[in-house]
Amino acid sequence: MASGVTGSRGPGGRRGFLAELKDAVNGRTAMLVIAVLALQLGFIVSYIGALHHPYPYKASIGVVAPPQISPKLVAGLNGLPKQVLDAKPVADQATAVGQIKDQKLYTALVFNPTGTQDTLLVANASGPALATAVTQIVTQVETQQGRTVVVKDVVPLAAGDAEGLSSFYLAVGWCVGGYLVASLLGISAGTRPANAQRAVIRLGALLLYSLAAGLGGAIIAGPILNALPGSIVALWGVGTMVVFGVGAVTMALECFFDVIGIGIAVLLFVILGNPSAGGVFPPPLMPPFWRAIGPWLPNGAGTDLNRSIAYFHGTDVLRPLLVLSAWIVVGVALTMVASIVRPGTGRADLPKPEAAPEPEAALEA
Incomplete structure (x- = not known):
């Protein structure tokens, strides 16, 4: 009876090492490993480049x-x-x-x-x-x-926010939740929704998650840890927008680029977004590239809003609110377009597994 396995075999019917290596590491796997290496090196370049030599500029x-x-x-x-x-x-x-x-x-x-x-x-x-x-x-x-x-x-930090980093870490935590939950939904149910209705359901689930994550983060940073003063409701709203915006864009990237979209999300929200957010160093202390992109990414917009709500009575919030709104609109729109134009093999399209044969029938076969 044929085994169904191809490739050269050595003594005892075992396959050679090169044949096993070729089957184990195909071209797609190799490209993904190379992409991960590029992301890792990009992480090092971005963080060290942004933070290694701060000096004021204007x-x-x-x-x-x-x-x-x-x-x-x-x-x-x-x-x-x-x-x-x-x-x-x-x-x-x-x-x-x-x-x-x-x-x-x-x-x-x-x-x-x-x-x-x-x-x-x-x-x-x-x-x-x-x-x-x-x-x-x-x-x-x-x-x-x-x-x-x-x-x-004239505007001192709260006692529980000694280094002034709580606004930044809160925004980073929300961003992490946004792209992680979108990635998990894509892995478990298919990177592209099976149809527009499934896309709406998936975005609805993301919205519910965003509401819970936003409230949880606001409560932890506020009354539990006493790290950030300010309105819990306002921080809740910011958290919901950050998580939903990051998650929706990650979904859209998965729709168009499959699993590689997760890597693009990491590039945007981790490698570029975190060091440029103005948390560790405010914009005047960062190099030009990071100073330029920071305000337009969810990490930076979320950090600015958290800081404004906690310490500055909600002043200067229009720009970061518009930034988060734009990320939400783009993410939702692209996800819906992809689900209509390029419907995926989500659970609605997956074939039902065949029933296992009865033991007697299997023996007869």
Whole structure:
């Protein structure tokens, strides 16, 4: 009776090593392994490239000084090497504090015309690393002028958010859940829904998951760990949008690229999205590429919204809300288009397995 196995055989009927290797590692498997290697190296390049050498670039700083002094002080700060600061005049200290709390400025220098000690207003809630960097730069400038500076934190971090990373890690956790649940749905039920109705069902399941994940994350970061102040309902809404947007786009990528779509999702939301999100270092401390892409990815938009809700009373939220909305619309639209134009072999199309033959019939055969 034929065994149904082809290939050269050695002594005792065993196949040779090369034949076994050829069957075990086919072209598709080799390409997937190479793709994983590329993603791994991309991960290293992205994270180290974004975070290994932070230095400020055009960090916004307001200057409060008398009219006869302000232009020279602004010009001096803007003329520092590497354009580390982006200074502009501000009418008074109250206006400067308001603009920092509205996220229009990162810091502000208040010049004291009657003494030699000035005040630097910072917001550690915008990122302690940036506040520290600007403090060092301004201190050097003041020392060269024979002046000193005292630092005042006008938007401090919560006691449970010592390093200011909770907004970032919350957004990252939501992103991870979004692409993981979409990947699992694709693996278990087919990367492309069998029809439009199945696509709607799958997106509905993702929405329910997103609601649960958003609420769970908001409760953990808020009342359970006391890491983030702010509205639980608002954070819940942000989490739902992040998870659903990431999940829907991952579904769409699977529809068009099969299992390779999962790798593309990892590229977008892990390799590119996490280091550029502005969590570890705010945008002025990141290199140009990561500084440019961060605000337009769900990781960065979610981090910005979490931080705004927790510390800045919901100011400057329009852009990140539009970004998340765009990811949701694109993900849902592409998933629906793919399910209509290129219906897959989801569970609705899978053939039913044949019934096992009776033992007697098997013996007779």
